[in-house]
Amino acid sequence: MNADDWLRTLAAELHQRRVAADAARHVVAEAATHLREGGGDPWVVFGPPQQYAGAIVESIGTAPGPRPGPVRLHARGITKRYGRRTVLHDATLTVRAGQIAAVIGANGCGKSTFLRICAGLISPDAGDVTVSGQLGYCPQSGGTADFLLADEHFVLVGAGQGVARGPARRAGRAAARQLGWEAGGDVQARHLSGGTRQKLNLTMSTLSQPDVLLLDEPYQGFDQGTYVNFWDQLGRLRDAGTAIVVVTHLLNQLDRVDTVLDLTPAQQTGRRAPAVQGGHP
């Protein structure tokens, strides 16, 4: 990573951590000046950009985040059994507009099942889910058509909402660009790399501008840059008032979310994130 990449990553980290835009610009400009005049490797001078951003946040604080809005998703007492095996027991989660909730837990603890129940794709044995507004869902894998182009996927999803072809294509390409992907090519989905295919998957789920967005480990196959873009986009959607639920096993991202539901057995009730940062109470 050269100095420019380091500065870009720092800017993204500051944005993610909700440092006020003016202050973030000032910090990045100062770091750039320091590197230009003093020289040296930014990793040696400042350390990793994430760590430096953390120090900045501790020093100058963050901009107050928007107040969470009304409840958009309320899953209550969700229980699901497969045969004699209870996968979910009395799981409860409430997500408001402008919040990101993480669903975490060990493999096989029912994270994807919980999300599919929230999306209405499978029925629970007990419990109910209330959703306010339009629902978007991005599965862990699949969910795309092998022989269609990205644009055709956008047209297909757009038609469901009554969106004309041109606007659907433009909206899809714009959303893909947020993930660092130029989607307008003549490549069928089956020829896309695993990561790019997931970008298509993710783009399709945001295309209908959902009020509640359910993401089942959508970043599989993403490289580091895309991963940063992904969390940037989640931040933008949150700021726009979307309620987001993301299944994740990457605990290092928990400081970017507002609520955590840990489905690991014996900790099955929803709890607040242990280290909530960035102005979200």
Place this chain on the structure above:
Amino acid sequence: MNRLVTVAEMTLRELLRRRGVLLLLLLMPLTFYLIRRDAYLGQSVRSLLLGVGWAVSTAALFATTAARELEPRLRLAGYRPHHLYLGRMLGLWMVGLVISVPFFLLPMVDGADLRYGGLAAALLCSVGVAAPFGMLIGALLPRELEGTLLLLTVVTVQMLIDPAGSGAKLTPFWSTREIATWAVDHTDQGYLARGVLHGLAVTALLALGVAAVANVRLRRRRHLRHLPVG
């Protein structure tokens, strides 16, 4: 209407891009025709029609299986179940009609003395029945291998069963056989009428079956309550 047409269009695009599949779709009825060519022409034409039916059913089976993961998210994106299954059926019927054209012309080029109106009706019947038939199998059996084996069994029964027996009327492509007999052997109008009636009834029943399965699989679950944005 736009949703229906869009699903039909995408089904058509997907199938037309599967060049290998298209080739096999054309090869199958052709093989059926040629393999019986030295014998009685009527048998050759009946085999051709069965080949078209089998080919379109197989395409429908694979299209339905391939869409299994995509359909729930399209449902969330605003589609109703009937947009999805009717759109797909429409697309498959169009593909069936496209591949039927060379097989309508083949006996003509071959100099066969047929009622060509009857041949067209039999092809229409074959395609009409095959699309919902393959879709229903694809909807009921989630794995392609099981579906293909079931299709193979049905078509084999169809080939071997005595068409005059009462059990033959329970096979999906009996209508095609009746209309083909009218077209090839210049029999009375009763064959045509019975065939058309059977074809329409079987197509309607299969389409209803597809609708029932799709409506169950893509239903709104009772545990999920949607509220308008407040």
